[in-house]
Amino acid sequence: MSNPYSSVTVFDANEDHSSKTVPADTLAFQDFSGHPEADPAARPNPSHPSSGRANVYDPDAELQQRLAGSQGWFSIDAYSPYFDVETKTVVERCWRTMYPKDDYVEVVLAGQPDLYGPFWLPTTLIFILFFASSLSGALTSYLHSQSYDYDFSKLSLAVGLVYVYALALPSCMWAAMRYWAGVEGRTIPEIINLYGYGLTVFVPVSLLSIPPFPFLRFVMALLAFGLSVGFLVRNLYPVLAAAPAKTGRILLIGVVGFHAVFTLILYFSYLSIGGNFEDVVIAPSPAEDVGTVPSPP
Incomplete structure (x- = not known):
């Protein structure tokens, strides 16, 4: 139309x-x-x-x-x-620090470092250290029939010590590797991952140090130091050995030295707290003295 x-x-x-x-x-x-x-x-x-x-x-x-x-x-x-990052990835990266047979950066991280694990793991270690040392001290005080007061200054010490070692020290190490040794194959997140995930072994060791057995505590601390420093040396030595500046290998001495100081502070401030069972003297209860007849002179 x-x-x-x-x-x-x-x-x-x-x-x-x-x-x-x-x-x-x-x-x-x-x-x-x-x-x-x-x-x-x-x-x-x-x-x-x-x-x-x-x-x-x-x-x-x-x-x-x-x-x-x-x-x-x-x-x-x-x-x-x-x-x-997924939880299973963080757990796997924690577990792989226990047996460092492969290059952690190239094989485990595979060019995808994260910052969740290196922050979550030191935070967990801080609270585990304070909890384990407090529980061990309270247990020993109870066996000695004494009162126990929680020392929250140890929590502040753990926060400063662990975060400086896990976050600040890796940044300084990267700067020394980059500008002094001439290493260009590593980034700051990768070095932070090495130090952060390398603290995994200290979490179970802190829990195993709760029972007041000094020899067990010493062995656990020595084992934690050996595994963690071996993990760091295993992943840093090949890079520093191939650095343009041959004096870069001196940084390994610093790595081992700082890690030894860190372990000693943890041992004497947290892992060795609480005495031992051999010092416990069990006094007879007042009920046991009732009805006893004194011996004749």
Whole structure:
């Protein structure tokens, strides 16, 4: 059917009551079936956020790369990819420090270091040290029939000691390796992973030091030192041995020395607290003295 009108006047509902005359041809129905935007499958569906990804739970790799690379180290968003790690990965990285047969950085980390484990593990160690030493001291005081007062200054000491060793010292070690020894194959997160995950063995050793057996405590501390320092030397020696500056091997002496001082402080401040069973003297209870007949002179 033909259109009998040549133009249509459209009135605006605003206060000025303006009108506009448009050709009638523009009001005819048009066919958009051939336009690519008319296909519903070609348009993104806002109700399905997984469109464009294999899984809705998969992280946006492009966003993570942009945050890690372009924001810089002084941006909080730059560190978010380092905390995007699964629990099973953290547990495996902790366990692999117990038998360092492979290169930890190349094989275990595989170019994907994280900062969740190196922060979570020292934090756990801090509370385990305070809990184990307090429980051991309370147990020994109870066996000696004495009262026990919790020393919360040891908690502050553990916070400063462990965080400085696990976070600040690796940064200084990386700077020495990079600018003094000329090592370019390691990054700060990788060195922090070595020191952070390397403290794994001290967690069970702290718990095993609760019973007041001095010899057992000494053996456990010696075992923890041997495993942890062996892990550090196993992963740092090949890099320092291949460094342009041959004097970079001297850094291994610093690694062993600082680790020995760290272990000694832990041992004398936490692991050896509580005395031993041999010092316990069990006094007879007052009920045992009732009804006893004194021997004749």
